[in-house]
Amino acid sequence: xxGKKVAAGxxxxxxxxxxxxxxxxxxxxxxxxxxxxxxxxAEKFTEVIxxxxxxxxxxxxxxxxxxxxxxxxxxxxINRGTIEYPAGxxxxxxxxxxxxxxxxxxxxxxxxxxxxxxxxGEMIYGAARGMKDFVVLTLGTGLGSGFVVNGRLVYGNxxxxxxxxxxxxxxxYSERECGCGKTGCMETxxxxxxxxxxxxxxxxxxxxxxxxxxxxxxxxxxxxxxxAALEGDPLAxxxxxxxxxxxxxxxxxxxxxxxxxxxxxxxxxxxxxxxxFEPVRKYMxxxxxxxxxxxxxxxxxxxEEKNAAxxxxxxxxxxxxxxx
Amino acid sequence: xxGKKVAAGxxxxxxxxxxxxxxxxxxxxxxxxxxxxxxxxAEKFTEVIxxxxxxxxxxxxxxxxxxxxxxxxxxxxINRGTIEYPAGxxxxxxxxxxxxxxxxxxxxxxxxxxxxxxxxGEMIYGAARGMKDFVVLTLGTGLGSGFVVNGRLVYGNxxxxxxxxxxxxxxxYSERECGCGKTGCMETxxxxxxxxxxxxxxxxxxxxxxxxxxxxxxxxxxxxxxxAALEGDPLAxxxxxxxxxxxxxxxxxxxxxxxxxxxxxxxxxxxxxxxxFEPVRKYMxxxxxxxxxxxxxxxxxxxEEKNAAxxxxxxxxxxxxxxx
Numbered sequence: 122x123x124g125k126k127v128a129a130g131x132x133x134x135x136x137x138x139x140x141x142x143x144x145x146x147x148x149x150x151x152x153x154x155x156x157x158x159x160x161x162x163a164e165k166f167t168e169v170i171x172x173x174x175x176x177x178x179x180x181x182x183x184x185x186x187x188x189x190x191x192x193x194x195x196x197x198x199i200n201r202g203t204i205e206y207p208a209g210x211x212x213x214x215x216x217x218x219x220x221x222x223x224x225x226x227x228x229x230x231x232x233x234x235x236x237x238x239x240x241x242g243e244m245i246y247g248a249a250r251g252m253k254d255f256v257v258l259t260l261g262t263g264l265g266s267g268f269v270v271n272g273r274l275v276y277g278n279x280x281x282x283x284x285x286x287x288x289x290x291x292x293x294y295s296e297r298e299c300g301c302g303k304t305g306c307m308e309t310x311x312x313x314x315x316x317x318x319x320x321x322x323x324x325x326x327x328x329x330x331x332x333x334x335x336x337x338x339x340x341x342x343x344x345x346x347x348x349a350a351l352e353g354d355p356l357a358x359x360x361x362x363x364x365x366x367x368x369x370x371x372x373x374x375x376x377x378x379x380x381x382x383x384x385x386x387x388x389x390x391x392x393x394x395x396x397x398f399e400p401v402r403k404y405m406x407x408x409x410x411x412x413x414x415x416x417x418x419x420x421x422x423x424x425e426e427k428n429a430a431x432x433x434x435x436x437x438x439x440x441x442x443x444x445x
Numbered sequence: 446x447x448g449k450k451v452a453a454g455x456x457x458x459x460x461x462x463x464x465x466x467x468x469x470x471x472x473x474x475x476x477x478x479x480x481x482x483x484x485x486x487a488e489k490f491t492e493v494i495x496x497x498x499x500x501x502x503x504x505x506x507x508x509x510x511x512x513x514x515x516x517x518x519x520x521x522x523i524n525r526g527t528i529e530y531p532a533g534x535x536x537x538x539x540x541x542x543x544x545x546x547x548x549x550x551x552x553x554x555x556x557x558x559x560x561x562x563x564x565x566g567e568m569i570y571g572a573a574r575g576m577k578d579f580v581v582l583t584l585g586t587g588l589g590s591g592f593v594v595n596g597r598l599v600y601g602n603x604x605x606x607x608x609x610x611x612x613x614x615x616x617x618y619s620e621r622e623c624g625c626g627k628t629g630c631m632e633t634x635x636x637x638x639x640x641x642x643x644x645x646x647x648x649x650x651x652x653x654x655x656x657x658x659x660x661x662x663x664x665x666x667x668x669x670x671x672x673a674a675l676e677g678d679p680l681a682x683x684x685x686x687x688x689x690x691x692x693x694x695x696x697x698x699x700x701x702x703x704x705x706x707x708x709x710x711x712x713x714x715x716x717x718x719x720x721x722f723e724p725v726r727k728y729m730x731x732x733x734x735x736x737x738x739x740x741x742x743x744x745x746x747x748x749e750e751k752n753a754a755x756x757x758x759x760x761x762x763x764x765x766x767x768x769x
Contacts (some may be wrong), residue, residue: 196736200638205736220614254602270601275594277704278578279740282594284701287734292694297725301734370616372488378592378702380601408623412520413528416603 123188129174130435132235133157134193134207138166138413140174141428142181143435147246149428150185151418163204163212165398167221172277190222193238193430200280202232208300231437235430236265237283237420241440242433244269248423257422258285258368260390260397264308264315268379273444275379286312289370300375310367313343313389320346320360329401330358347393361393365400372401373408376417387422387429394421448510453498454759456559457481459533462490464498465752466505467759469692471570472534473752475501475507487528487536491545513553514546514759515756517562524604524717526556527731532624557763559583559754563597563746564591565764566757567709572747579705581746582609582692584714584721588632588639593701599703610636614695634691637667637713644670655680671717685717689724696725697732700741711753712747718745 127150131140134157143154143416148316154175160166178187196207202210202219224229243249247256253272259265264286275282286308287301287363295305297318309315317338324334336345349357374382390397402419409417423433451474456463458481463474465476477497478693484490497664518529522667526543526583528536546554564581567573573581583589588610599606610632611625619629633639641662647656657676660669667756673681714721726743735739 150566173643238547250600254606269607270594271597272645273595277594278576278706279704282578282702282704284704284734288701289496289694289732291731294615294618303734312640318584370613374698375702376614377698378606380603380604380606380608381597399535408613408616408627410608410627412605413603 124184126188127178127185128183128188128435129190130433130437131170131174131177131192132212132429132430132434133192133197133204135195135211135383138170139430140170140177141434141435142177143176143269145200145439146266147432148341149431151181152431153177158211158302161211163218164221167218168225170443171222172223172226187228188442189231189438190226191238191434191441192217192218192230193230193235193335193346193434193437194232195235197232197234197237198205198280199233199237199276200233202230204232207364208306220336226384227262229438229441231441233276233437234265235259235433237267238433238437239387239424239429240263240267240269240274240433242424242429243422244272245436245439246424246432248420250383250423252382254379256375256379256384259313259387259388260386261388262313262386264312267397268375270287270379274440288371290367307367307371311364311371311390316320316343316346316360316364316390317341319363320356323359323363323419325355327356327359328434333357334336343389343393348395350396352395358396362400363395365397366388366404368397369404369406372405372419376409376413380413381417383418383420386418387424387438388426391421448508449511450512450640451502451505452512452759452762453502453503453762454755454757455494455498455514455516455560456754456758457516457521457528457534459519459535462494463755464501465755465759466498466509466511467499467756469763470477471756473755475505476755477501477657486533487540487542488545491542492549495546495549505575511552512766513555513762514550514552515562515758515765516542516556516762517559517758518542518556519559521556521558521561522604523555523557523598524599528571553762555765557598557600557611558589558591559760560589561591562757562761563589563711563753564593564607564757565747565760566592566600566748566753567711569681569763570595570645570756571749572709572744573707574747576706578703580699580703580708580753582708582710583712584636584710585712586637588636592699592705594703598726598764609695609699612695614691631691631695635695636690639663640667640670640684640688640714641657643687644680647683647687649682651680653679658679667713667717671720674717674720682720685720686724688714689721692721693725693728693730694732696729696743699731700729700737704737705741707742707744709746710743711748712750715745745747
């Protein structure tokens with residue numbers, strides 16, 4: 122007798138890796154986590170999390186049948202099933218993660234980057250249901266992005282397509298250093314860290330008083346700046362506006378390249394609502410060729426933040442099986 | 446008895462519209478042209494060119510059967526079968542060209558922009574055969590582009606995707622006016638006209654002698670500048686280098702977005718060979734995130750310039766039938 126199918130969604134992070142068993146309707150039946158940082162050897166990590174998933178499957182009940190493993194990870198490459206040169210994970214160089222899983226299972230194993238997983242999650246369970254062309258941006262510590270064209274993720278020839286965070290808005294005109302080794306990458310502006318960097322510049326140029334002048338760079342975060350903006354703090358508002366302007370300008374390129382129906386903003390920065398959405402819309406529209414104007418929606422994600430990573434990762438399995 | 450299938454390829458231009466009947470192997474059996482500018486009413490133009498195509502079909506012989514009409518046109522929209530606000534055509538506003546054709550035929554009619562048609566032509570008959578992810582740039586009077594992802598053209602939600610010419614390389618930093626109403630569009634740098642504009646700036650800044658100082662702006666063209674470069678003219682070489690730099694910088698974004706296997710350069714400017722290819726490669730690589738470096742080929746088109754427009758337009762028909 123065939124059981125009710127569930128997919129294992131695994132979100133690999135630098136400190137913790139979280140997993141869940143998710144049915145086709147998006148219910149997380151059972152979940153758990155593994156401390157990534159404790160496993161400097163990726164093969165050992167794979168063995169441990171695989172066993173945890175199987176234990177969770179056993180506890181879920183005998184009526185469930187596992188359909189596959191969907192894994193979101195920084196620098197995950199879908200073509201090769203690898204994680205390549207990630208910043209912030211304990212594994213250096215190229216880790217053949219899918220191969221490691223396949224030593225334990227013959228089920229499908231799909232590895233991609235976390236923002237691609239979020240895009241598939243948005244398509245299957247979120248606000249992109251029914252859309253065939255859209256973009257998801259994850260605005261956290263960094264800037265992640267996933268592009269969907271014709272109902273499928275854009276992987277490209279190399280498997281690393283859909284990247285926005287390390288494109289440059291003002292080539293040669295920015296000295297803002299990026300962790301990738303380049304300067305002026307979008308991520309250095311449009312991310313929680315980018316917002317903090319911008320706030321410092323705004324604060325340096327302005328003489329206006331602000332309670333944010335009491336915070337060190339390390340104490341600042343997107344939430345503190347958002348709360349200040351809510352109270353009318355002019356520096357906080359200006360920092361959001363500049364951040365939204367940089368994103369809006371660049372999104373005009375994304376629209377020209379892929380003509381999406383909507384662009385979804387997800388994660389920390391997106392919680393600042395109109396402080397970020399309004400300048401994004403304004404500067405995107407201003408920079409669009411007229412034929413695209415007024416056609417592209419800038420929307421919040423339809424996924425709950427706490428479940429999105431696991432849902433997104435698990436959704437890769439259904440997406441894979443249904444596109445076979 | 447079913448005949449041997451041929452597709453009608455129609456390339457609509459401001460002065461002339463050229464057509465040909467093309468078999469699946471890319472042989473142009475018979476062709477002709479209609480003077481676009483003589484037909485201020487698009488419905489009349491449609492009737493005339495439709496009749497010309499049918500006359501050509503008759504003259505080709507009774508063994509041929511028409512499979513459909515593929516049409517490349519400036520601002521052609523594949524989703525709606527329209528031409529929308531084209532510069533340089535006699536028809537203003539939105540022309541429902543596919544609908545006009547359907548009054549005469551029940552065969553498939555596909556309308557898209559000329560660069561998209563060139564991309565499909567490259568995939569079916571040119572140097573992109575066997576590739577699933579690539580980009581074609583047409584470097585003529587303007588800058589056209591077509592993106593192929595997963596073996597299919599990227600149309601986007603609106604049908605106008607794959608646009609590079611009206612994205613901006615230095616938002617807010619260029620005063621170069623574009624015909625579209627914006628300033629600083631890529632087309633104002635990377636096109637035959639853009640090359641001329643750049644040459645003027647180079648000439649204004651430099652005191653070096655050059656035979657190009659004898660030419661008026663109107664007398665200059667890409668060929669004259671190329672010939673000067675071949676003779677070692679420093680201003681001509683510098684103008685190509687700057688043009689290639691602007692394109693290379695922007696292509697780093699295209700690579701991040703779509704991770705193509707190759708980017709093909711087609712048309713007038715591409716004939717300048719290494720004067721343009723070399724700086725494009727150099728500045729693209731310099732601006733790429735390290736994971737993409739050394740992976741993307743910059744290649745000349747594999748299509749002969751004289752036949753490319755008709756071949757590309759006709760190939761839309763096979764592409765359409767084979768993706769059904």
